[in-house]
Amino acid sequence: MSTAEEFYKKANDAFFEDDYDEALEFYSKAIDLDATNPEYLLKRSATFQKIKSNKESLADAERALSLIVGKEEQEAVAAKAWLRKGIAQFELKEYQAAKTSFDQSKKLNFNEKSLDTWLKKTETQLEKTPKPTPPSDVTKNSGTGSSSFLSQSRVRHEWFQNENFIIISIFIKNVNKEKVNVYFADRSVSVTIKLPTGSDYSLELDPLAHEINPKESKYEVLSTKIEIKLKKAQVGIKWGVLEGEDSVFGSISTASGKLSYPSSAKHAKNWDSLEKEIGGEQDEKPEGDAALNSLFQQLYRDADDDTRKAMLKSYTESNGTCLSTNWNEVSKGKVETKPPEGMVAKKWNA
Template identity: 45%
Template sequence: MASIRHEFYETDERLTISIFDKGADPAQVAVTFEPRSLSYENGKKTLQLAPLKGQIDPSKSDYTVGKVKIEIRLAKVVSGRWGAIVGDSPDPLSTATFTPSATAPVAQARQNRKNWDSITETILSSDKGASSGEDPNTGGDAAVNDFFQKLYADADDDTRRAMLKSYQESGGTTLSTNWDEVKKAKVEVKPPEGSEWKKWAA
């Protein structure tokens, strides 16, 4: 049986495999999805991928047959990057369970709120020079405090993580709500124009 050339790319939610089987007849192509495996068949051409690096949801996975290649889309059960299609040992993401960490979101939320209070105070202390009379957009410390607390309280987990990570890593010079962008690398310090960033000694 001939093996087939294939490649993949992924996002946190999905892994897409391109199988290069030119001129494949959709009626002859069969793709079988299992939680930790994938099989492709087209006559004598087959491709078996197991065990998958992470767990997938077969009901949400699908494929399309094109003139040059077959595109198979695997829906990940747990969000995150695999780095490879298959893995000899189970990926930590695939074995993640929600039961033991049922209280984790609550504890994390408390920790986040505590951190955010500190961040808000830092922002307010750095903005004391502005008053309602000087800047019509300034509603006073209470208004700023309420704004940030409401923004944080209404945000989802990814947005909260983005806000905390960007603010802390940038030394308070950047506040981002885009977790997809922030999680890729450390957030750079971007001091205001004409200012110089200096790290305080611990």
């Protein structure tokens, strides 16, 4: 029988793969076995936030706080709990209550990640809403649930990286530039997009796997997507994941300048590990194009039919800049050419 810690680890793995339904299942099992651990409740609260179940997120944050009150040795955890409570209240449009929670978090831990971002967003909303917002239990349609938010599953986002930047692409067409708000903090980024239909799309990445430089980060609204560039605080460091704890990061060679493949897919491939497996223990390993061809051949040989079709289609249509194994995604349309940072794709004239 699995322990609470084992369920918690499984839940974290599912969370980092964006499988929030599975994450909720495992966090709930961990809580059933150990209802006194506030960290379990806070992670489930964060998961509820991801799927816009804001009332449930608020309930878990308040429950976590009830376990911590009066325990000075857990001030850092209490700061996170107040922050999580404030985020849930903000999403429920209880802006004054959210500000109170954020202020309380700041008192306990001035350096709590993403506080400045949320305080700024809350103060902006309070300026637009002079009158206090009634509590969620007496306000009709106060939540920002799935009816008012564009379903996360209908909007695709991918991320890449190079030596200097993390590049996030959110694929939404024909968005008004004035309706896009992006907030950068040291370990978080918050994106809110007002859609032509009147609904909102929200993407909260908190905490990011590593620190960024908010002042040098930027975004651009294009006709087919919103592209966000996060400037790495540590240039040359390769991120293993976009969000959460990163235990597999390494370095990116400045000589290659290549983008890594997106790791936002549910079943992301560890390309570095695959390349090592292909190379084995040989003294002489292929380099450059030879190494890439060897990697491609190995993957193709061991793949099923759908994976092979996805690899051929993505690699061919993107002119060698993208390699995908997800046929369900690739089959939906042409795969765009995505050249490395600082390079421009040009047509070859025979």
